[in-house]
Amino acid sequence: MPKFDFEVITMGHGSGGLLTHRLLKSGVFDILKNEWLDQQHDGAILNINGKIAFSSDSYVVSPIFFPGGNIGDLAINGTVNDLAMCGANAEYLSLSFIIEEGLRMEELWQILLTIKKAADKAGVVVVTGDTKVVEKGKGDKIFINTSGIGNIHPKANIHHNRIKEGDVVIVSGNIASHGIAIMSVREGLEFETTIETDSLPLNHMVMLLLDQFGENIKFLRDATRGGIASVLNEVAEITSHGIYIDQKLIPVEEQVDGACEMLGLDPLYVANEGVFLCIVDAESANDALNLLKSTQKFDHASIIGHVTTENKGKVIMKSKVGGTRMVNFLPGEQLPRIC
Amino acid sequence: MKYLSEFRDPALVEDFLNEIHKITTQPWTLMEICGGQTHSLVKNGIPALLPDKITLVHGPGCPVCVTSIGIIDEAIYLAQQRDIILCSFGDMLRVPGSQKSLLEVKAEGADVRILYSPLEAVKLAEENPNKQVVFFAVGFETTAPANALSVVLAAQYKLENYSILASHVLVPPAMEAILSDENNTIDAFLAAGHVCTIMGLDEYYPIAQKYKCPIVVTGFEPVDLLQGILMAVTQLEKGEYKVENQYSRSVLPQGNLIAQQTIHQVFEVNDRVWRGIGNIPQSGYDVNTVFKKYNARLKFNIDIIPAEENKECISGDIMKGLKKPKQCPNFGTKCKPEHPLGAPMVSSEGACAAYYHYAEH
Amino acid sequence: MCLAIPGKIIEITSQLDETFRTAKVSFGGILKEINLYMTPDAHIGDYVLVHVGVAISKVDEEEAVKIFSYLKDMGEVEELEPSND
Numbered sequence: 001m002p003k004f005d006f007e008v009i010t011m012g013h014g015s016g017g018l019l020t021h022r023l024l025k026s027g028v029f030d031i032l033k034n035e036w037l038d039q040q041h042d043g044a045i046l047n048i049n050g051k052i053a054f055s056s057d058s059y060v061v062s063p064i065f066f067p068g069g070n071i072g073d074l075a076i077n078g079t080v081n082d083l084a085m086c087g088a089n090a091e092y093l094s095l096s097f098i099i100e101e102g103l104r105m106e107e108l109w110q111i112l113l114t115i116k117k118a119a120d121k122a123g124v125v126v127v128t129g130d131t132k133v134v135e136k137g138k139g140d141k142i143f144i145n146t147s148g149i150g151n152i153h154p155k156a157n158i159h160h161n162r163i164k165e166g167d168v169v170i171v172s173g174n175i176a177s178h179g180i181a182i183m184s185v186r187e188g189l190e191f192e193t194t195i196e197t198d199s200l201p202l203n204h205m206v207m208l209l210l211d212q213f214g215e216n217i218k219f220l221r222d223a224t225r226g227g228i229a230s231v232l233n234e235v236a237e238i239t240s241h242g243i244y245i246d247q248k249l250i251p252v253e254e255q256v257d258g259a260c261e262m263l264g265l266d267p268l269y270v271a272n273e274g275v276f277l278c279i280v281d282a283e284s285a286n287d288a289l290n291l292l293k294s295t296q297k298f299d300h301a302s303i304i305g306h307v308t309t310e311n312k313g314k315v316i317m318k319s320k321v322g323g324t325r326m327v328n329f330l331p332g333e334q335l336p337r338i339c
Numbered sequence: 340m341k342y343l344s345e346f347r348d349p350a351l352v353e354d355f356l357n358e359i360h361k362i363t364t365q366p367w368t369l370m371e372i373c374g375g376q377t378h379s380l381v382k383n384g385i386p387a388l389l390p391d392k393i394t395l396v397h398g399p400g401c402p403v404c405v406t407s408i409g410i411i412d413e414a415i416y417l418a419q420q421r422d423i424i425l426c427s428f429g430d431m432l433r434v435p436g437s438q439k440s441l442l443e444v445k446a447e448g449a450d451v452r453i454l455y456s457p458l459e460a461v462k463l464a465e466e467n468p469n470k471q472v473v474f475f476a477v478g479f480e481t482t483a484p485a486n487a488l489s490v491v492l493a494a495q496y497k498l499e500n501y502s503i504l505a506s507h508v509l510v511p512p513a514m515e516a517i518l519s520d521e522n523n524t525i526d527a528f529l530a531a532g533h534v535c536t537i538m539g540l541d542e543y544y545p546i547a548q549k550y551k552c553p554i555v556v557t558g559f560e561p562v563d564l565l566q567g568i569l570m571a572v573t574q575l576e577k578g579e580y581k582v583e584n585q586y587s588r589s590v591l592p593q594g595n596l597i598a599q600q601t602i603h604q605v606f607e608v609n610d611r612v613w614r615g616i617g618n619i620p621q622s623g624y625d626v627n628t629v630f631k632k633y634n635a636r637l638k639f640n641i642d643i644i645p646a647e648e649n650k651e652c653i654s655g656d657i658m659k660g661l662k663k664p665k666q667c668p669n670f671g672t673k674c675k676p677e678h679p680l681g682a683p684m685v686s687s688e689g690a691c692a693a694y695y696h697y698a699e700h
Numbered sequence: 701m702c703l704a705i706p707g708k709i710i711e712i713t714s715q716l717d718e719t720f721r722t723a724k725v726s727f728g729g730i731l732k733e734i735n736l737y738m739t740p741d742a743h744i745g746d747y748v749l750v751h752v753g754v755a756i757s758k759v760d761e762e763e764a765v766k767i768f769s770y771l772k773d774m775g776e777v778e779e780l781e782p783s784n785d
Contacts, residue, residue: 187452188455188463189453189454192724193729193731194729254729255730257728258729258730259727261705261727262705262730264429266382319382319383320383321349321352321385322353322384323384323386323388325381325384328696331433331675335429335430335432335433336453337429337430337703338428338478338702338703338751338752339374339402339430339478340705340706340728341708341747342747342759343706351767358771373702375702375703456752456754457753458753481756482702482751482752484754485735485751485753485754488754531702533702533704536749536756537756566767566770587766588764591757595757597737597740598738601737601738
């Protein structure tokens with residue numbers, strides 16, 4: 001870590017003066033170096049051809065460091081993944097910080113290094129950005145916004161209105177790991193676990209799927225807040241189809257299951273950062289699944305159900321013991337329960 | 340996970356279901372008293388697998404549903420005090436008081452924390468000597484020893500900044516209240532396995548005898564619940580009314596004596612108002628005089644006039660088993676989890692919420 | 701009401717006096733510090749039922765397996781009873 005003037009972020013670092021300049025120079029420009037950022041201009045001038053996707057997302061996670069990652073890789077992967085779900089390969093990102101006075105410089109440095117690593121892994125370049133500092137108590141350590149653009153894959157035709165009866169629902173991996181990793185370090189709930197966030201750039205895999213199955217990939221969505229249950233409900237509602245899933249086919253790691261049992265949570269509603277749902281034509285379903293499973297990152301992928309004309313607009317799940325129940329939207333955040 | 344997965348075995352579930360179907364010749368109404376059982380039944384889709392002749396009604400066994408509006412208002416009042424950290428289990432945050440819920444006052448800036456255990460609250464009091472830490476101690480007999488233990492520990496550590504807002508409720512008096520209602524239709528009870536793990540079976544024999552009502556102490560997994568139902572129906576079909584223990588891997592006849600001792604060290608039995616049901620004599624625990632320093636009501640001189648409950652909510656009839664959630668004119672229309680009229684729609688275990696979320700309405 | 705789940709005692713982490721012990725308990729591999737004061741007869745390797753951070757009972761292995769032969773035993777009892785047809 002380079003030597004900064006202060007051990008913590010002060011209001012001066014947001015003043016636009018010398019402190020801001022020094023922070024950006026050694027903290028941001030040196031790490032994220034590229035031909036656009038090097039110009040240190042207010043914006044980036046880019047060459048883009050054809051159809052692009054554009055997405056923006058803000059990151060406000062607490063705590064900012066958690067098993068397997070921190071707010072930095074969430075901020076990169078989140079926007080890369082939102083673009084991937086449109087069928088686009090992220091190319092350029094903007095990166096904006098809102099930092100609360102008092103954040104330790106060392107923590108910011110850690111986050112920046114993580115951002116660099118995540119951007120390289122996703123194959124995306126940070127070309128412009130912004131830094132603001134707010135008074136103590138006006139933020140929560142650090143908030144990050146990233147926006148990004150990328151070209152749409154030529155074979156992509158992703159739209160919920162292409163979903164039809166008989167289409168198959170695939171989940172790309174073990175669910176609920178990210179939410180449980182965060183919970184494990186939440187004050188008042190802490191437990192020891194080797195579970196880490198599943199934060200991951202999904203663009204490379206999505207491009208492979210589109211290369212091979214093109215139009216047969218009807219719909220993609222990463223199951224972040226609200227978990228896979230929320231995504232499935234959104235799909236059921238917007239398409240007016242029913243969705244039928246089988247609980248025993250939904251992959252959950254044992255430790256995640258254990259944590260959910262202990263805290264009284266339902267893994268269907270727990271957040272993910274590197275898991276997506278893919279609705280695909282029945283004829284391609286097995287091949288698409290095999291493509292996913294042929295890689296180490298998606299080796300737990302599973303077909304979990306299909307689209308039906310029954311129970312229109314609803315998600316129905318067959319339980320492990322053979323009963324059926326409805327899987328609804330939750331009214332708010334899922335809270336740990338004792339009862 | 341051991342002791343969970345084997346009690347969720349689909350083949351065994353099927354065997355028990357077949358046996359229940361085989362022996363059921365008459366219509367029977369069973370009440371599972373405990374919200375945890377309601378949750379498990381509905382989440383696993385079990386009610387639809389049972390014979391049509393068997394009706395399950397969901398009892399008042401959910402502290403979130405039965406904690407009176409007045410106590411929620413007390414918790415909210417405490418949370419709004421500047422130097423108080425109010426700690427609670429996650430369950431209580433969405434329950435509407437007369438004006439707001441704890442979640443809403445948290446959004447307004449109150450320091451409300453969700454904890455897994457009351458022992459964490461004691462730790463929080465140690466770490467924050469300049470703050471008053473109050474734990475919202477709700478629950479049935481199962482939770483009472485842990486909540487009592489937090490007080491014992493705070494006293495041992497000589498903490499001046501820890502207290503509890505106690506709102507404990509007891510199962511047997513509620514069962515009596517339900518059975519003595521002239522409109523009551525309950526033929527048998529599945530008693531709460533974890534409550535009995537603490538308290539044992541003694542309190543249930545007189546109830547079974549007096550009301551000629553079979554009581555089967557039952558666990559929480561699908562196979563447990565089906566075995567409990569099978570045992571209850573077997574008794575009903577034979578005209579018996581015994582107390583039986585399906586959950587013997589956890590429940591000893593005498594219960595857990597250390598736990599009982601801790602409860603009696605800190606708490607005394609008192610009358611308690613149940614939301615939707617009203618006052619039930621000798622049906623709750625409050626902090627006794629020995630530990631009155633740790634009683635948040637006395638410590639902070641709470642003096643709130645108990646508010647009226649929402650007249651449109653029929654939760655009392657639902658929790659007594661007189662009506663099913665779908666028989667409420669407001670179910671799913673005026674009353675939904677996102678704007679509940681009463682507690683059973685809030686708690687993840689409330690009968691109304693369980694129906695709303697899991698049953699195909 | 702009263703969510704309690706079985707976990708396995710992995711190690712005793714502190715012993716303040718004869719009854720007051722804490723332990724690391726595993727729930728499917730996650731470890732949580734649990735208070736054992738109510739289960740003085742529970743030792744490493746035993747399963748305890750845990751509610752809000754406190755073990756409320758030791759799971760009885762012998763009693764637990766009875767459920768698997770219950771239906772069979774029931775059938776045998778029925779066969780022993782004289783039938784009324």
